[in-house]
Amino acid sequence: MSFLAYKTKLKLNNQQKTLMRRCAGYNRWLWNWGLDLKQKAYAEGIKLNKSQLRKFYTNHVKPLYPWQSSLSSKIYQYAFIDLDEAYKRFFKGLAQYPRFKKKGKSSNSFTLDASGKPIMIGGHRHKLPFFNWLKTYEKLPICSTKKVTFSEEGGDWFISFVIEVDFLPTEKLVDKVGVDLGISKLATLSTEVIFENPKAYAKALKRLARLQRDLSRKVFQSHSWYQTKLKVRLAHRKVADIRSNGIHHLTSYLAKNHGAVVLEDLNVKGLMKNRHLSKALSDAAFGIIRTQTEYKCERYSSELILADRFKPSSQICSNCGHRQKMPLSVRVYSCPECGMKKDRDLNASLNLQSIVAGSVTLRSVDGVLPTVPCEADSKRQSSLSSFG
Ligand SMILES: [Zn+2]
Structure with a gap:
């Protein structure tokens, strides 16, 4: 219960x-x-x-x-x-x-x-x-x-x-999935399912930025300052709502459809020091995703595996294990050893998928990728928290 x-x-x-x-x-x-x-x-x-x-x-x-x-x-x-x-x-x-x-x-x-x-x-x-x-x-x-x-x-x-x-365990379509949490995309799954950041989110962010600019030009505590202040507050809430819905969508999909979910145990605090990344990272709200995935996995009887945060999942070839530097601007992983070419985030998610609970070694992924229909559950989540 x-x-x-x-x-x-x-x-x-x-x-x-x-x-x-x-x-x-x-x-x-x-x-x-x-x-x-x-x-x-x-x-x-x-x-x-x-x-x-x-x-x-x-x-x-x-x-x-x-x-x-x-x-x-x-x-x-x-x-x-x-x-x-x-x-x-x-x-x-x-x-x-x-x-x-x-x-x-x-x-x-x-x-x-x-x-x-x-x-x-x-x-x-x-x-x-x-x-x-x-x-x-x-x-x-x-x-x-x-x-x-x-x-x-x-x-x-x-x-x-x-x-x-009472939550009943759901039928799992895939045994195990690796999840690369991203900046431009919310998440890339090793099953090639991609969760984009909602378009409405970028739009709401833009509007918020514009309103904040407007507010800074108004006379402090004037009538129109208060009016704009109210609009800013509403725009803030809209951004938060869209983000929260997107994250619920992702975490429900992960927990319901996969026997095990591998997430990177990111050191969010460490990453926050990098000023360029920090805004996008806090927007993607890694911490919230992790917490939600944790309780939803428990709810639907799937396993959550946290991958070592020091393991460079984006630098290693998911096919042969070769390792190379991957600056953020490089979007495709091209392996000089085995010739594999894969989207950077997909390659990272495949590395995560191959991680076994408690292990620190990466092994190459062989075999065919499992495929699942690219539709996430559409049930709108209004629950803000869960316990029990
Ligand atoms: Zn390779």
């Missing part, structure tokens, strides 16, 4: 947005009230736990604030649970001492449940506690969850929840 965490943007009308903000404001009020009371009680030598807080609040405080009864009572249950957790993390040394939430500075969020009943999610419209029907931009798989959290980011509202899932 694994857990999948979803977070996706809500499609709200103004009335719903106002209600969301009121709920988040209530949550902030409760947190601050609870924190204040806990501190005062502690000064008197009394430790208040979450159920004592809740009892005191419902019997003696809530009746004083009529506006609070129009909002969901789930909000205060979770506010006190969150406060309790914050204290626990503090005492374990995992977090700072809980602080008061400030309007506009702290994150706007709150959590609801359906009193133990499952909350059904699926499609574009979802029946949720307190709000009744709410829409998401993204079509969600049919599933159920126990609680949902709403949060605001830059004026947009998001819903997040966790579902339990």
Whole structure:
């Protein structure tokens, strides 16, 4: 059994947005009230736990604030649970001492449940506690969850929840694949499948660069500066979204269709020192690819092999083992020993494919290349993280 965490943007009308903000404001009020009371009680030598807080609040405080009864009572249950957790993390040394939430500075969020009943999610419209029907931009798989959290980011509202899932091992088309993570291309596989960086990505990057130039020419904090600033933020998010989708696409394809996946264990930090490469490398997000491949391989019962990062997979001939210098500008590997000519990245991926877990020697690849249809799974991933 694994857990999948979803977070996706809500499609709200103004009335719903106002209600969301009121709920988040209530949550902030409760947190601050609870924190204040806990501190005062502690000064008197009394430790208040979450159920004592809740009892005191419902019997003696809530009746004083009529506006609070129009909002969901789930909000205060979770506010006190969150406060309790914050204290626990503090005492374990995992977090700072809980602080008061400030309007506009702290994150706007709150959590609801359906009193133990499952909350059904699926499609574009979802029946949720307190709000009744709410829409998401993204079509969600049919599933159920126990609680949902709403949060605001830059004026947009998001819903997040966790579902339990059983992943069945998938049928593997190829025993083993070598993956060369690239700069111009996202990935080249030893099966000759290539994952290009999406065209939309380059376009979004260009737009972002243009907007950032625009912003630098505006008068700081003027009306049009704020307008452009908002556009820059949205463009940033678009770039991140496209990149994230592309990476999910690649890593799902790898884990689902291959018995073993060989990735280069790149020393990203070392590479980052090279200024020319660093932008492109961080864009290709090697670290994220590795983490995702790791948990997805576990999910679909395939093996992840990390190749020694000092092994020069691009310098060695995948056919005969000859080694030569390969500057980045040389795009084709031409072997003077055996006459093999192959795309530089494909040659590197074939070297990776021939690596056996734990071994450090390269052997030549013989036989015919396995072929797979060049279509990656088209299921759109909205999961941001996974654990379990
Ligand atoms: Zn050769």
